[in-house]
Amino acid sequence: MALDNQTALDALRKVQDPELRRDLVTLGMVKDLRVEGDAVSLTVELTTPACPLRETIGKDVEAALRGAGFTRVALRFGANVRSAPGTSQSQLTPGVKNIVLVGAGKGGVGKSTVAINLAIGLARSGAKVGILDADIYGPSVPILTGLDRKPESKDGARLEPLEAHGIKVMSIGFLIDPDQALIWRGPMVTSALVQLLRDVNWGELDYLVLDLPPGTGDVPLTLAQNVRAAGVVLVSTPQDLALADVIRAKLMFDKVNIPVLGIVENMSSFICPHCRQETQVFSHGGARAAAEKMGIRFLGEIPLDLAVREGGDAGVPIVAGQPEGPQAQAFLAMARNVAGAVSTQVMKAPRLPVIGAQPRA
Numbered sequence: 001m002a003l004d005n006q007t008a009l010d011a012l013r014k015v016q017d018p019e020l021r022r023d024l025v026t027l028g029m030v031k032d033l034r035v036e037g038d039a040v041s042l043t044v045e046l047t048t049p050a051c052p053l054r055e056t057i058g059k060d061v062e063a064a065l066r067g068a069g070f071t072r073v074a075l076r077f078g079a080n081v082r083s084a085p086g087t088s089q090s091q092l093t094p095g096v097k098n099i100v101l102v103g104a105g106k107g108g109v110g111k112s113t114v115a116i117n118l119a120i121g122l123a124r125s126g127a128k129v130g131i132l133d134a135d136i137y138g139p140s141v142p143i144l145t146g147l148d149r150k151p152e153s154k155d156g157a158r159l160e161p162l163e164a165h166g167i168k169v170m171s172i173g174f175l176i177d178p179d180q181a182l183i184w185r186g187p188m189v190t191s192a193l194v195q196l197l198r199d200v201n202w203g204e205l206d207y208l209v210l211d212l213p214p215g216t217g218d219v220p221l222t223l224a225q226n227v228r229a230a231g232v233v234l235v236s237t238p239q240d241l242a243l244a245d246v247i248r249a250k251l252m253f254d255k256v257n258i259p260v261l262g263i264v265e266n267m268s269s270f271i272c273p274h275c276r277q278e279t280q281v282f283s284h285g286g287a288r289a290a291a292e293k294m295g296i297r298f299l300g301e302i303p304l305d306l307a308v309r310e311g312g313d314a315g316v317p318i319v320a321g322q323p324e325g326p327q328a329q330a331f332l333a334m335a336r337n338v339a340g341a342v343s344t345q346v347m348k349a350p351r352l353p354v355i356g357a358q359p360r361a
């Protein structure tokens, strides 16, 4: 039987994206399909360049096509980050495909460190990324990026985000004195955030990472409710106390229909900088167990490591400064898992929740 495009498509219909649980043809991921004799070439367009399943999908495609009789398979990967229906109509950030919130049940667990390394990690995979530091009471992004200029406006209407390590950066800390913000009430905080989303020229972005203030009080909740988010990444340390807070945070986001993309366990284990021996300072594995119990994803564990703190303090987060090192690899694996969770969320969401967003008149 002669091999043709139909033969190839029939074979590819049997290959599922393991994350999205639908076949590649139905998902519209097969592009530039060409058959010549027993040779086939194609591009598989992933839903994110940070796809955690690229290798598995590649192997499955190759096996399916060979099984259908092709002896030569030339497979390329492309990526087109998708957004949930309705996202592009968001008038607050029209060019942003996915807003990813990063929250924590309590302060000091490394939420901002996770947020910045997540953003840089997604950018390193080839995505267009920005970070918005909405941690109004303790903006850390100026330090984490080494940026301390005031953003300027080119058109007299919108501010231009700053740039560092391949991502666009905006922080409430660039614009106001954090001591001033401490006395702000909830509505002022919310309107500041809406301005940072609407009045910043974000351009086209695949992901905008939004670093929320810590805790489960009014401020993170109102902020989260005012953006059209793909979901929230929760950061915890392994201790029971931090985990109890993260469970509370999960319940809070559930109540307002913001999908929880999963939990990251930060400071998971301590790596001695001298002998590289691993010690479980705060115990270990608690977040994974909590994630399982709550039926949400475990997105990865990040070691407690001096280099992570030093990189952050110096304005060069570890994923930018030492991308090949084991600490950065942990962040990069987490970033791929977050990207996978966003894709899954986006593909299954009929429409993202919008509660109280204030579109530009």
Ligand SMILES: Nc1ncnc2c1ncn2[C@@H]1O[C@H](COP(=O)(O)OP(=O)(O)OP(=O)(O)O)[C@@H](O)[C@H]1O
Binding pocket: 104, 106, 107, 108, 109, 110, 111, 112, 113, 114, 135, 138, 140, 214, 266, 267, 302, 303, 304, 305, 306, 308, 309, 310, 312, 313
């Ligand atoms: N995995 C890690 N290894 C070593 N140090 C870390 C790690 N994660 C965070 N830190 C350090 O812990 C401190 C707190 O981190 P970070 O500012 O990211 O926390 P946060 O949860 O955002 O805090 P806040 O609640 O104050 O906003 C920083 O000095 C940071 O460099």
